[in-house]
Amino acid sequence: MALRARHKIRAPRRGLASARKDDFDTLWDVLEASLNEINTKNASSLSFEELYRNAYKMVLMTRGEELYTKVQQLEENWLRNNTQQRVIDSIAPILLRSQQSTDIQDQSNEKRAAGEKFLAVMKEQWEDHQLCMGMMTDVLMYMDRISNKPSIFVAAMALFREHVVRATVPAEPSPTIASVLESTILFMIQLERGGHMIERPLVRHCVQMLEGLYDTITEEESSKLYLTMFEPAFLKASTEFYLEEGRKLLTNGDATAFCRIATQRIFEEHERSRYTLSQMTEPKVLQVLDDCLVRKNIEEVVNLEGTGVRSMLQNGQLDALKSVYTLNTRVDPSKQALTNVVKKQIVEMGRQINSTALTLSLAPTQRPEKGTDQSEKGKEKEKPLNQQTAIAIQWVDDILALKARFDKIWEESFSRDQGLQKSIMASFADFINMNTRSSEYLSLFFDENLKKGIKGKTESEVDALLDNGITLLRYVKDKDLFENYYKKHLSRRLLMKRAASMDAERQMISKMKVEVGNQFTQRIEAMFKDMTVSEDLSTNYKEHVAASADPEEKTIDLEINVLTSTMWPMESMISTRDGAVQLSCIFPREIDNLKRSFEQFYLDKHTGRKLSWQASMGTADIRANFQRSNGKVQRYELNVSTYALIILLLFNDIPDGESLRYTDIQLRTRIPDHDLIRNLQSLAVAPKTRVLKKEPMSKDVKPTDRFIFNNEFQSPFMKVRIGVVSGGANKVENQDQRKETEKKMSEERAGSIEAAIVRIMKQRKQLIHSQLMTEVLSQLSQRFVPDVHMIKRRIESLIDREYLERVAEEPPTYGYVA
Incomplete structure (x- = not known):
């Protein structure tokens, strides 16, 4: 008007x-x-x-x-x-x-x-x-x-x-x-x-x-005539047009083109309603477009073979993915069609990473070709273990790369959608936990980077590296198993002084505490406390020795680490052999005197405590004199394991040129066979550290072999580090070690489940079976996912030991026995 x-x-x-x-x-x-x-x-x-x-x-x-x-x-x-x-x-x-x-x-x-x-x-x-x-x-x-x-x-x-x-x-x-x-x-x-x-x-x-x-x-x-006459006809024509448009676009089979055209159509209808027709029509015609073009076809578009969301994710088509996200959001706030394909693709790509790691880990070790010298043969023994560790670290790197890829997609294409983020996280958790070694691999990733991966990196780069690892830890369901491996690998870094930065180590603990809670890091923090206390203890002992009247005590410097046995992941060095108890190793007189001196010093300050010496984890610096045939003496400083020190000191007690058999060395040291063989290989087989000669010369060590001090040993360095073959670095467990770890974790979980049951029943006094199961699962889910059958067995065990009692059979109900 x-x-x-x-x-x-x-x-x-x-x-x-x-x-x-x-x-x-x-x-x-x-x-x-x-x-x-x-x-x-x-x-x-x-x-x-x-x-x-x-x-x-x-x-x-x-x-x-x-x-x-x-x-x-x-x-x-x-x-x-x-x-x-x-x-x-x-x-x-x-x-x-x-x-x-x-x-x-x-x-x-x-x-x-x-x-x-x-x-x-x-x-x-x-x-x-x-x-x-x-x-x-x-x-x-x-x-x-x-x-x-x-x-x-x-x-x-x-x-x-x-x-x-x-x-x-x-x-x-x-x-x-x-x-x-x-x-x-x-x-x-x-x-x-x-x-x-x-x-x-x-x-x-x-x-x-x-x-x-x-x-x-x-x-x-x-x-208005516009509403009663024209608009219905316009909406009907629009319905027919967009139904036909959808059919044509699907016939072309190009999801990217569909999304581009559909997005353009939305813009066109918005402009048409604003400048050509009436703004009253805009929501109605857009609803027609959503129903006939988008909602009717979006699921098929998302799943189009070769051009759909799967292809877009594989090829990093961020703009196309953003269009799909926008269209799917218009017709379905939950974005179910898009979410399903994204989840499926993440799991598929994750399974491929798992499969690649498994294939490489099972690949046979290449044997040295004919003509390979003894030096190369000496290295071959270590290769499979190093290869397994490299596979573990590569597995984590590949997952982090995949995570970074989908983080970018989530930020740039999915508008940081919280629902999609949850689905992406759940998908990563699914395939990561399909790998039964995920906890071990992740711990090895931290171990490698905290040993040498942070060298040359800025503080922000170190922080980002640790954050990436913590992100993956968030997905691991068996966090107690990760804790087991992390403590094992951390102990080697601390005791062998392999940590590149103690600040980074403590920063890592702080991040884990935020992510999984104080209970998870209590034992790890206790390990650091032991190291700090041990530094003070070593300093005090040196002062004690300096004031001592015994000149023999002053000939050897001792740096000691006193560890709380319940906090460190090391078993006592007592093992069984043929059903009998394996006694502790025999230390040389000089070392044994030093050992007794420290024990007296320590126990005077800490009455009632017991020290158990872990020779397998120690190292020693010794000066070795090599008498040449021309009468000259060549001196080297050798850094060896404690076991290697014990072996070498045996040769001080025999004349030059005489040998010791393997059985003699074993009898006089009581070093466990496995450790003795590895240390003798390091001293007599490794080509650059042959301070002993082995007869006959071969890669393997047998009970009949003889060993002679090698006065002709030469090295271009005055300080020579002699590592233990296949034993100096953290590595992926073999099958036997894996079974032992699983057995240990099963025992620990049984204790955790029983503790949780007792806590719950002590507070609630009486619960039916289903409620007790639900609460136990809820309490322990942050550390691991308990097996339902194991929970039932622990309930039966607690009933047998009279911590619980059956109150009713239908439904099964338990009561707490005070």
Whole structure:
């Protein structure tokens, strides 16, 4: 409806109210002629004040209702005889053909030109009608004021609706101007959706006309012709269009193209509703688009072979993934179709990482080719173990790379969606825990990086490295198993002084504490405390020795580590052999005297404690003299294991050139066979550290072999480090070690389960079986996932030992025995 200025109604002049009633026809003749001049846009010479006065007089004659009717009749005649005919004359035959039968490619130009002409005439006639009725309304203002009927302007709009818009076109099959207008606008939109340019302002003006016309004289909002006539047809056409669009795009089989076009369509409909049609239609047409194009096809698009989300994830197509995410979000807040494929792809890629690690770990060790010298043969023994450790570290690196890849996708393509993040985390946890060695591999990753991986890195880089590892720890379900391996590997780093940075070690503990809690790190923190206390203890012992009167105590420097046995992951050096107890190794007299001296010093300060010496974890620096055949003496400083020290000191007690058999060495040292063989291989087989000669010379050590001190040993270095073959570094456990670890963990878990059951029952006093199972699983889930059968066995064990009792059979109920 056009906006009109509001005019002040002037008071009538004296004498008008007494005008004679027979003057009405004369006044109407004048007014009618003037209104016709207005309709013909020839009103420049008219006096609106005079016209207003005439209309005013007619109303005062109590003929207002008759005046209202005459004006209506005048406008009806004008619209029927002039406006209607002009509009009908502008309708070209091509506009009367069925839209479905029109070939948009061949006839679009002709039909578009005809449509634009028709729309231009409609626009012109509508605007002329509004302008003329605005002027007439001003003239008839007083009539409208006292009338109880709709204003003459509203009545005239209704006349335009009935005698122009709904007028029948004299052509088969008797369409109305409204139906031609509807089909023409829809054709224009069809053209625009097909990529053609159209006269948007022209379409917009005609839409505004429909918005300004109502089905009812009371002009309710819901009765606008735009809503009752055009919009339903537009939404129906849009439904058909997007259903067909979806079929065509799926036929092409290109998910990226589908998402690009669908995203463009959403933008186009938004723009079309804002600038061509009506903003009232925007949510409705977008709903049609979502239902017919997106919701109907998104799952198939996501799963398209070769171009779907799986391919996008593999090829890092971030923009395409973002489009899929946006489209899926429009029709499904949970994004189930996208989430399912992402989860499946992560697990698939993770399984491939697991499979690669398993394949490499099972690959046979390459034997040295013929012609390989003894030096290369000496290295071959260690290769499989180093290879296994490298596989473990590569497994973690590959997972971190995969995690970084999906983190980027999550941030750039998935808008940091929290639901998708949970699904991604769950998928990583799924495939990581499929690898039964995940806890061990992750611990080896930390071990390698904390030994040498942080050298040369900035503080922020170290922090990022540790954070990456902690991220994977978050996914590991058996955190107690990880703790077991981490303590084992940490103990070697600390005792063998392999840690590159104690600050980084403590930083790692702080991060683990935040991630998994204090209980997880208590024992690890106790290990660091033992090391700190041991440093002070070593310093105090050195001061004690310096003040001692015994000169023999001063010949050897001792650096000691006193460890709390319950906090460190080392078994006592007592093992079984043939069912008998294996005694502790025999230390040389010099070492044994030093050992007794320290024990006395320590036990004087800590009464009631017991020291158990762990020779397998110690090292020693010794000076060795090699008597050459020419009489010269060559001196080297050797860094060896404690066991190697014990072996070498045996050769001080025999004449030069004499040998010791393997069985002699074993009898005089009581070093366990496994450790003795590895140390003798380091001293007599490793090509660069042969301070002993072995007869016969071979890679293996047998009970019949003899060993002689090698006075001809040479090295380009004065300080020579002699490592233990296959024993100096943390590495992946072999099958026997793995079984032993699993057995130990099973025992520890049984204790943890029993402790949890007792805690719960002590607090609750009585619980049915299902409730007790639920609470036990809940309490222990942060450390490991308890086996249901193991929980049942521990309940039975506690009943047998009278910690619990059965209260009822149905349902099974237990009570706590105080």
